[in-house]
Amino acid sequence: MLDYKLTTMPGIGTAIASKLIAEIGDISRFPNADKLARYAGVAPIKFSSAGKGKEESSRQGNRQLHGLFYFLAVSMVTVPKSGKPNQPIFYAYFQRKISEGKTKSQALVCIMRRLVNIVYGMIKQH
Numbered sequence: 001m002l003d004y005k006l007t008t009m010p011g012i013g014t015a016i017a018s019k020l021i022a023e024i025g026d027i028s029r030f031p032n033a034d035k036l037a038r039y040a041g042v043a044p045i046k047f048s049s050a051g052k053g054k055e056e057s058s059r060q061g062n063r064q065l066h067g068l069f070y071f072l073a074v075s076m077v078t079v080p081k082s083g084k085p086n087q088p089i090f091y092a093y094f095q096r097k098i099s100e101g102k103t104k105s106q107a108l109v110c111i112m113r114r115l116v117n118i119v120y121g122m123i124k125q126h
Contacts, residue, residue, distance in 0.1 A: 004122065006119065006122055009118065010086070010087060011072055011075045011086065012072065016072065019064075019068055020065070023065040023068065024065065024119075024123065030120070032120075033117045033120040036116055036119075036120050037117075038061065040062055040065040040066050040112075041062065042109065042112045042113050042116055045060075069112040069115055069116060069119075070108070072112075073108045076090035076091070076111060077090055077091050077094040093110070093111065094108075094110075
């Protein structure tokens, strides 16, 4: 898989890694992780009118890539019947975002954004 070490990250198998690489394509198209997040439809969009504005999640972007990041985010915060989270660091981050007043959906988007940064760095740095 072009010498990317995506499968070293827990939760990413060869199938997910190959789909990520296929959907992202040439990483040099994206000067930074923010652009990749925008392409994946993870970055919020500002809507404003008459000085009043709000941010909403984007319905644009590559929906396949968005779905992959959503799947990864859910798998990171899942707690199996054993009672121990799959990824304790992401689970703690998820709980912190909920305690800050975010909904579960908004907290998942925060995790998706983090995952975009991690995947971008791993592909960019090989």
